[in-house]
Amino acid sequence: MHQLLQALLNFQITPWKVVGFLGMAMFTSRWFVQVYATRKHKRVVMPLSFWVLSVCGSMLLLAYFIVGKNDSVGILSNLFPVVVSIYNLVMHLRHQKDHASGDAAA
Numbered sequence: 881m882h883q884l885l886q887a888l889l890n891f892q893i894t895p896w897k898v899v900g901f902l903g904m905a906m907f908t909s910r911w912f913v914q915v916y917a918t919r920k921h922k923r924v925v926m927p928l929s930f931w932v933l934s935v936c937g938s939m940l941l942l943a944y945f946i947v948g949k950n951d952s953v954g955i956l957s958n959l960f961p962v963v964v965s966i967y968n969l970v971m972h973l974r975h976q977k978d979h980a981s982g983d984a985a986a
Contacts (some may be wrong), residue, residue, distance in 0.1 A: 886946025903940025906933050907961075931972050934965035 910933035917925040938961045943956030 894948070896944055899940055899948060900944035903937045903944055905937075907937030907941060910934050910937065913942075926968075926972070928972055928976070931965055931969035933967055934961065938962040938965055949969075 910930045914926060914930050917927040917930070938958055942955065942958045942962055945951045945958060964972060
C-alpha cells in the first residue's frame with residue numbers, strides 16, 4: 881500500500897504518458913460507443929466508430945509501450961488487438977461497400 885501511495889505522490893506527466901493515456905481513453909471509449917449503438921438499434925451493433933477507436937487506441941498504446949516505456953508485456957498485449965481491429969475495420973468497410981453497391985448476400 882505504501883508503494884502505491886508513493887507512486888501516486890511522485891506521478892509526473894510526460895509526453896509519452898499523454899500518448900498512453902489518450903490511447904487508453906480511446907480504447908476504453910469504444911465500449912461506450914458500442915453500448916450506445918446497441919441501445920439505439922435495440923440489437924447488438926458494432927458501429928464503424930468502434931473499430932476506428934479500437935485501431936487508434938491500440939496504435940497509440942502500442943507506440944507508448946514501444947517507444948515511451950519499452951515494455952515487452954505492454955507491446956505483446958497490444959499487438960494482437962491492433963491486428964484484429966484493423967482486420968475488423970477492413971471487413972466492416974468492405975461490408976458497407978458491398979451493401980451500398982447491392983452486392984451483399986441477403
